Amino acid sequence: MPGLEDLRKAVSKLLRRSGPYESIINEYIRDLQKALIAADVNVRIVFDLTKRIREQALKSEPPPGVSRREWLVKITYEELSKLFGGDYEPEVKPPYTPYVIMMVGVQGSGKTTTVGKLAKFYRDMGYKVGVVAADTYRPGAYDQLRQLAERAGAMFYGEPGSKDPIGIAKRGVEELKKRGAEVIIIDTAGRHGYGEEEYLLKEMKDIAAAVKPDEVMLVIDAAMGQKSYDLAKRFHEATPIGSIVITKMDGTAKGGGALSAVAATGARIKFIGTGEDISEIEVFRPKRFVARLLGMGDLESLLERIERLESAKDFEKTVAEMLSGKITFRTIYRQIEQVRKLGPFRKVLQMIPGISSLIESVDDAAKLSEEKTKKWITIINSMTYEELDNPELLEQRSRVKRIAIGAGVETSDVRELYNYYKTVKRMMRTLKKRKDILEKLVKSGRLPG
Ligand SMILES: Nc1nc2c(ncn2[C@@H]2O[C@H](COP(=O)(O)OP(=O)(O)O)[C@@H](O)[C@H]2O)c(=O)[nH]1
Ligand SMILES: [Mg+2]
Known part of the structure; x- marks a missing residue:
């Protein structure tokens, strides 16, 4: 992932460095700071984090058999994991069926694509999946989702030409339940541009009140970086049954900022999108994610x-x-x-x-x-x-x-x-x-x- 890739470079540089321990730490901390700030992580958070890493590195002793540089990597791993949500392991298995997920988010954030990806994800888990096309604003939205549903092997419900998203959502859920769907995912329209959180959340509430989904999923484009904090916070406060998907982690250097900002609100990141293809979605597990960033195998x-x-x-x-x-x-x-x-x-x-x-x-x-x-x-x-x-x-x-x-x-x-x-x-x-x-x-x- 762009931006965050520099973390791995910082680590491998650290492991090759020699000289007095303090100066090794100093150079390493500078590399970390640069990488995190380039990934759009909030500057204050970066300084707090690296301060803690440095303190622990100087204060604590590695067990015999582990070098101090390796110990420093382990401390970094723990601290970065905390930054991205800690020990949290999202529960992706629906707690019961039928289970209705409603997708929300601004236009272009990747909602429809994510509906397709999730449909495939749950199909692969063995569930019968149905999707509902309730975006009545964007021309082509109906066809886009119908094609994705076909590729995912999911049932599809839509009403071409209709201008009644709430009605479609309600009828779609009912119909798909009748057809035996165990996981139902509703695609919605969203709003233009950022800074319209107010409207976005109001619209979300209106549809949610009518459809009563079991989970509302907010889609955030990783390019929003640390600015996603406000949106995630409001969403988290307004939607107790909410979870978050961060898309386009592959296409921006700001992914680190988006992830850390959302984690800081206490909201849960459930999935990340890592490409345009229908299979390019993964469950977000902070620790594994960080392990991979830092060079998994080693x-x-x-x-x-x-x-x-x-x-x-x-x-x-x-x-x-x-x-x-x-x-x-x-x-x-x-x-x-x-x-x-x-x-x-x-x-x-x-x-x-x-x-x-x-x-x-x-x-x-x-x-x-x-x-x-x-x-x-x-x-x-x-x-x-x-x-x-x-x-x-x-x-x-x-x-x-x-x-x-x-x-x-x-x-x-x-x-x-x-x-x-x-x-x-x-x-x-x-x-x-x-x-x-x-x-x-x-x-x-x-x-x-
Ligand atoms: N690279 C990349 N592109 C994505 C990802 N998710 C969505 N997109 C692209 O983002 C654009 C908008 O996606 P769409 O699902 O139509 O957004 P919507 O308006 O919220 O429904 C499309 O070109 C998608 O292919 C992702 O994880 N990675
Ligand atoms: Mg869409």
């Missing part, structure tokens, strides 16, 4: 590596706790969750310095399948605080039975978990003994440290 493996290293650090803490203190179901819970992320317990233990040399002859405490860990987590969630802190209470059959019923599993499952606890405990005791002996030997000088 970034993904970097993020995975960082996550692994960070969970390994957590795991080290858990093991240290297990070696020095009491093992309860709370520790087991944490350990199960971590092992789930990191792999077999024994293998992970081998990653921990100081433990790896002790581990050779220790049994692998049960191989945990995904299914089993899920079950065990449910079981642990059905325990009382008392049981969590004192696992030996599970010697009592009545407790095992009660927990099994609460978790919806067999008593044998609960006993299996209890046995796992005992195995881990035994294993930790053996490890601790060996560790103590080793440390004594080292202290007495009989072994090198």
Whole structure:
């Protein structure tokens, strides 16, 4: 995407740079600022954002095995994701059917094209789709949509020559419902030019009041850049059932401005249009979008590596706790969750310095399948605080039975978990003994440290 492409360049330049860390950061921040401002992101937002990136880069330490420059990329990824909407994952599956979507937006923003794209999108998902041509102003609108519907494999409703958009919309929805459409999309006319939000929103309200759509979708041309803030804000306030599509992300350098401005209003961007073809639409997921902007492949493996290293650090803490203190179901819970992320317990233990040399002859405490860990987590969630802190209470059959019923599993499952606890405990005791002996030997000088 033009404009935002420079972000990737800034990152790859960063990774090739050498010299003092501070000057590397400074140059990198300047590149980021240039790229974002060129993409029409609001200048103040850009400065706030880069200030936060710089502070974190100077303040926080990467986990061992990750370079400071890589760490800087990860911070950038997190911050840019926030700029474009954060963890938000749009729900595109209709919550029920038939489901009626009404398209609104100024003339030329890409409404009709988007209706065609969405019709195909939902067809590909397996829905029966119908579209309604309720733009009675623009000559040719009827034919344009009819052709798109045909290409998408969607049903079509229109009344050529009619001047009654509200009537068409109402009759169209009714008719298409009768014909079995599960997703119905209404194309509307919109208004000329920007700065007519007032009229646009009023018209939208009139049609919406008559048709009662399940969702109203506002189409915004990416070329509107940061100016889309006002429109998105008003729309967001006026339309609780609203979502937003940003079109023509492929054709302008201002896409970054449009996305960030809309995200700043709290409105939800559901789709982006990335070309003229009927298939060129994608669900907008901020994190994935940013990952791709920054150079997906590399970034993904970097993020995975960082996550692994960070969970390994957590795991080290858990093991240290297990070696020095009491093992309860709370520790087991944490350990199960971590092992789930990191792999077999024994293998992970081998990653921990100081433990790896002790581990050779220790049994692998049960191989945990995904299914089993899920079950065990449910079981642990059905325990009382008392049981969590004192696992030996599970010697009592009545407790095992009660927990099994609460978790919806067999008593044998609960006993299996209890046995796992005992195995881990035994294993930790053996490890601790060996560790103590080793440390004594080292202290007495009989072994090198
Ligand atoms: N490059 C590009 N062009 C688009 C996109 N979406 C729509 N267009 C073009 O924008 C123009 C106006 O689109 P149209 O759907 O007729 O807008 P409407 O007046 O809001 O219905 C047409 O030439 C479309 O091909 C997009 O995502 N990328
Ligand atoms: Mg149109």
